[in-house]
Amino acid sequence: MTINQSGWRPEAPLANGAGDQPTFTGNRALMLEEPLLFEIGSTDRTGVDFEPAPQATNRLGGLERGKIGLPGLSEPETVRHYTRLSRQNYAIDLGVFPLGSCTMKHNPRLNERVARLPGFADIHPLQPVSTVQGALALIHLVGEWLCKLTGMPAVAMSPKAGAHGELCGLLAIRAALEARGDARQVILVPESAHGTNPATAAFCGYAVENIPATAEGRVNLDALKARLGPDVAGVMITNPNTCGLFERDMTAISEAVHAVGGLVYCDGANFNAIVGRVRPGDLGIDAMHINLHKTFSTPHGGGGPGAGPVVFSEALAPFAPLPFVEQTDAGFRLVEEETAEDHHAHSFGRMVAFHGQMGMFTRAASYMLSHGADGLRQVSGDAVLNANYILRQLEDVLDAPFAASGPCMHEALFSDTGMAQGFTTLDIAKGLIDEGFHPMTVYFPLVVHGAMLVEPTETESKAGLDQFIGALRSVAERGRAGDETLKSAPHFAPRRRLDETAAARSPILAQRILADQDD
Known part of the structure; x- marks a missing residue:
């Protein structure tokens, strides 16, 4: 068994043929596993040929030349690298970004x-x-x-x-x-x-x-x-x-x-x-x-x-x-x-x-001039309407601690109360990634245990909200039923679930050291 350059082990092996030892590539359909720039290129070559430059000088004399330790890549390698990375990033142009309190609305062109x-x-x-x-x-x-x-x-x-x-x-x-x-x-x-x-x-x-x-x-x-x-x-x-x-x-x-x-x-x-x-x-x-x-x-x-x-x-x-x-x-x-x-x-x-x-x-x-005063009034009204729609459509599967306080404003607040034993807000958030959506804000505000804060903004259509509601409802029902696969979600993201506490408190950082740095 081999491991791809980035050192990441995907779940399933790729068979090279009958009797062959399976090889792990990390690729998922058209989403290719992307290594680091230092793993793609090499520090002893460059993607462009230059004529030798004359010796540079300054007021203090000649400038020493030495290796700078950056990998050399061709233009296609560079463009593909950043394009592939961009495909692994979620953005408001891909779908609803339900972060509560952050107000991730569409940015008009x-x-x-x-x-x-x-x-x-x-x-x-x-x-x-x-x-x-x-x-x-x-x-x-x-x-x-x-x-x-x-x-x-x-x-x-x-x-x-x-x-x-x-x-x-x-x-x-x-x-x-x-x-x-x-x-x-x-x-x-x-x-x-x-x-x-x-x-x-x-x-x-x-x-x-x-x-x-x-x-x-x-x-x-x-x-x-x-x-x-x-x-x-x-x-x-x-x-x-x-x-x-x-x-x-x-x-x-x-x-x-x-x-x-x-x-x-x-x-x-x-x-x-x-x-x-x-x-x-x-x-x-x-x-x-x-x-x-x-x-x-x-x-x-x-x-x-x-x-x-x-x-x-x-x-x-x-x-x-x-x-x-x-x-x-x-x-x-x-x-x-x-x-x-x-x-x-x-x-x-x-x-x-x-x-x-x-x-x-x-x-x-x-934005102000294109909407006018009346349009801005509609903006706030639509934001509140969308949030209340989400609140009422999900309150039967997600605990809404302040639903009895009356209509919410621009964001709907839920908690993990009612989930099966051992299932938490984090499991719901990770499961939502498998459904193709960025998670909502989690564990904030602190006054609600296991908080999930959802802000749809005014720029989402009812059809878009219904799609998001269906996804979140599905994940919430799995959490209430104690679906063990939710504990290891996400399964379809470029990376599986990380130990976020260890990653924050004990990060492992690596840097390639040039063997000939003293030459």
């Missing part, structure tokens, strides 16, 4: 075309302001839309991601409290909030205290009020929360926090569930970040920095970060310094060197 227009795709951050008026106008346009949709008077466009936006909001809160000589030390974070919330608060130097959830998965208002006091700088709350539920007491929470001199930060990662329907500013929120990839369809990544703009209330607007775009009678200007004579004097400072997210801003602008 119109947005991609706009992002590649000259003047957006090829500008440089050090160009004179007079030569980038169109780019500044677009940033200002996106900011205006965000202010209008949230009911907030100010926005910071510079944060590069959701967690970066959280940091921005808390720094503004701290600056506002310190400006009035009231440096407080505690941030309250409900159990139903996003996991980055307590991490951000701790990073800002605050002590973090948890607020418990009620039996129906929402913030315990009485427990929150009981903890409020002169040491509380504010609360970080996710609404809709990670249980997929709208915080119905949001206004009461804001009023209680403001009554003791604190401020309210809202994690706006789930704004896509309420955009066009609820304005966070009307709920008493002082700062909220918005993930453009979640609500306004910019891709995760997208070839550059992400974007997590932060909107501010009147109380925090003077403390917003630099730089930002401002419209004047003469056009648009980039405000990069605080000045004593205007409303920028109290800015907490700069978080980034430049507005480097033009690719995100252009995509978001395209």
Whole structure:
């Protein structure tokens, strides 16, 4: 018996002929097993012939030449390698991506075309302001839309991601409290909030205290009020929360926090569930970040920095970060310094060197303008409709801990309660891979044991949802029946189930060492 180059043993042998010893190749139909680049190529050859180059020199003398240890591959070998790897990767263009809380929606190709227009795709951050008026106008346009949709008077466009936006909001809160000589030390974070919330608060130097959830998965208002006091700088709350539920007491929470001199930060990662329907500013929120990839369809990544703009209330607007775009009678200007004579004097400072997210801003602008206000309202409605459809279609085979709390928002939450003895959420997730789907978010939120969080988004059709529901229902029924084959799933993926704990805690890393590296 032989083993293929990558060292992976597939389940079934390949017979070479009568009486031959079986050989394991790792190939499955048209999905070829793909070795590493170092196993395909060789470090002693190159895929292209070059004329000998003259001896290179610099100011210090000649440059030593030596082996760099990279494999030489031909162009077909290189193209095939990365193409084969891409076929082993799941993507939103292949099917529904049901990750809860991540909002993996379709990225319209119109947005991609706009992002590649000259003047957006090829500008440089050090160009004179007079030569980038169109780019500044677009940033200002996106900011205006965000202010209008949230009911907030100010926005910071510079944060590069959701967690970066959280940091921005808390720094503004701290600056506002310190400006009035009231440096407080505690941030309250409900159990139903996003996991980055307590991490951000701790990073800002605050002590973090948890607020418990009620039996129906929402913030315990009485427990929150009981903890409020002169040491509380504010609360970080996710609404809709990670249980997929709208915080119905949001206004009461804001009023209680403001009554003791604190401020309210809202994690706006789930704004896509309420955009066009609820304005966070009307709920008493002082700062909220918005993930453009979640609500306004910019891709995760997208070839550059992400974007997590932060909107501010009147109380925090003077403390917003630099730089930002401002419209004047003469056009648009980039405000990069605080000045004593205007409303920028109290800015907490700069978080980034430049507005480097033009690719995100252009995509978001395209999405906003193509939908309009009415279209964005339909987007949130369709997202909520799809999630509730999944919830009700699966609640008879999967435990839905908060189904009795009323309709969910943009994501449906299940648990592994009801599975056969020894079967867990991980088995359901791995079984779903064999059905051709990426698993949902598992074991989050932490308030639900064996959580499975499913977010279909608004971009999935009913036919697509029915296909996903059928697959998940099949796997759930196998788990309830104690189908032992589920314990070893996936069976049809390029790799079988790994020991994920050992892989994270005791990784085995290998590097080919050149035998002649000292030559």
